Amino acid sequence: MASATDTPARPTPKDWILGIHAYVPGKSTGADGQVLTKLSANENPLGTSPLALAARGEAAGDPSRYPDPDSTALRQALGRLHGLPADRIVMGTGSDELLNLAAQAFAGPGDEVLYVRFGFSVYDIAARRCGATPVVAPDRDYGTDVDALLAHVTDRTRVVFLANPNNPTGSYIGRSEVARLHAGLRPDILLVIDQAYGEYVEAGEDDGAFELAATTHNVLVTRTFSKIYGLAGERIGWATGDAALVDMLNRIRGPFNIALTGQATALAALEDQAFVSASREHNLAERARFEAAVNALGNHGLRPLPSKANFVLIEFTGALTAEAAYNGLMQHGYITRWLPGQGLPQCLRITIGTAAQMDDIAAALRQMAEAAR
Numbered sequence: 010m011a012s013a014t015d016t017p018a019r020p021t022p023k024d025w026i027l028g029i030h031a032y033v034p035g036k037s038t039g040a041d042g043q044v045l046t047k048l049s050a051n052e053n054p055l056g057t058s059p060l061a062l063a064a065r066g067e068a069a070g071d072p073s074r075y076p077d078p079d080s081t082a083l084r085q086a087l088g089r090l091h092g093l094p095a096d097r098i099v100m101g102t103g104s105d106e107l108l109n110l111a112a113q114a115f116a117g118p119g120d121e122v123l124y125v126r127f128g129f130s131v132y133d134i135a136a137r138r139c140g141a142t143p144v145v146a147p148d149r150d151y152g153t154d155v156d157a158l159l160a161h162v163t164d165r166t167r168v169v170f171l172a173n174p175n176n177p178t179g180s181y182i183g184r185s186e187v188a189r190l191h192a193g194l195r196p197d198i199l200l201v202i203d204q205a206y207g208e209y210v211e212a213g214e215d216d217g218a219f220e221l222a223a224t225t226h227n228v229l230v231t232r233t234f235s236k237i238y239g240l241a242g243e244r245i246g247w248a249t250g251d252a253a254l255v256d257m258l259n260r261i262r263g264p265f266n267i268a269l270t271g272q273a274t275a276l277a278a279l280e281d282q283a284f285v286s287a288s289r290e291h292n293l294a295e296r297a298r299f300e301a302a303v304n305a306l307g308n309h310g311l312r313p314l315p316s317k318a319n320f321v322l323i324e325f326t327g328a329l330t331a332e333a334a335y336n337g338l339m340q341h342g343y344i345t346r347w348l349p350g351q352g353l354p355q356c357l358r359i360t361i362g363t364a365a366q367m368d369d370i371a372a373a374l375r376q377m378a379e380a381a382r
């Protein structure tokens with residue numbers, strides 16, 4: 010007979026699952042539930058291509074049928090756009106699914122998954138989910154330090170994650186540094202280059218990731234429709250790499266992992282490269298203007314870290330703290346991303362919004378900085 014003090018038997022989670030802290034998404038409401046302008050999740054301020062929205066409406070026709078399990082038309086279109094063979098492309102329910110599958114396919118208990126401090130928070134989850142040990146290399150002024158990463162490789166390293174540009178820092182390493190990182194890794198270590206913000210990088214600044222994915226056996230590049238394509242709600246990502254890598258991910262991904270509407274919407278979004286260019290141009294112009302406005306507050310201890318992405322991470326070292334700025338901006342109607350949980354209590358990440366929003370935020374930061382004692 011079970012007594013009141015006995016703990017009833019129940020399923021026991023794996024130790025490595027117990028070590029996971031659930032992903033914390035960017036918020037869209039304030040503490041009192043009021044709806045705020047959301048600049049906390051790096052979504053596209055221009056929304057979604059109207060052509061993609063139209064295609065989405067049409068595709069909504071018959072949801073009683075399964076979608077194409079291989080997203081064939083979408084992979085072919087991606088292949089044409091990027092000059093890649095379609096059979097070297099695998100789709101994921103967001104690049105999030107692919108990052109997790111990459112860790113799961115190549116690492117497990119006793120293995121190590123390596124990334125840089127202030128890397129994307131999903132890497133920690135991906136490593137732990139498969140029972141591997143996350144190993145964190147130190148940053149260099151918040152950015153990726155190739156030497157530090159290479160110094161932390163051990164016999165047990167199986168997967169290295171590199172977000173380039175990185176979230177939440179916005180930092181970026183160029184082609185020669187990426188090549189040096191790859192050259193320094195044993196060929197049995199998988200290098201995952203996460204290019205969620207790859208489309209925001211200017212022409213001529215390409216990091217060479219697609220080339221490495223096409224010509225080596227151990228580089229996987231991930232991309233997403235969530236950021237510049239403005240389709241975060243549809244959950245569509247993709248990856249490219251050696252045929253054997255793509256084969257492994259295809260074996261373990263969800264069999265119908267891209268919904269019917271998602272496939273049609275993404276296909277139309279790809280065809281509207283004018284929307285992508287407009288989004289990139291908007292971001293470059295507004296990011297530069299915002300960085301200049303924050304740089305002008307340098308005497309108040311605000312420093313925008315150099316960003317190649319669609320957000321800026323600001324470091325606060327003066328009287329105005331990141332936490333106070335976060336709360337103050339909330340009172341101005343904006344939700345941004347304060348990151349104490351990622352070891353960055355001194356920093357605030359702000360997604361680049363519309364010109365008017367960025368002017369408003371820059372003015373609010375100035376006002377708060379000047380008032381702070």
Ligand SMILES: *Cc1c(COP(=O)(O)O)cnc(C)c1O
Nearest residue numbers: 103104105129176205233235246
């Ligand atoms: C936003 C983001 C992703 C994209 O995730 P999805 O699952 O495709 O929405 C991947 N990596 C980084 C670094 C990101 O910031």
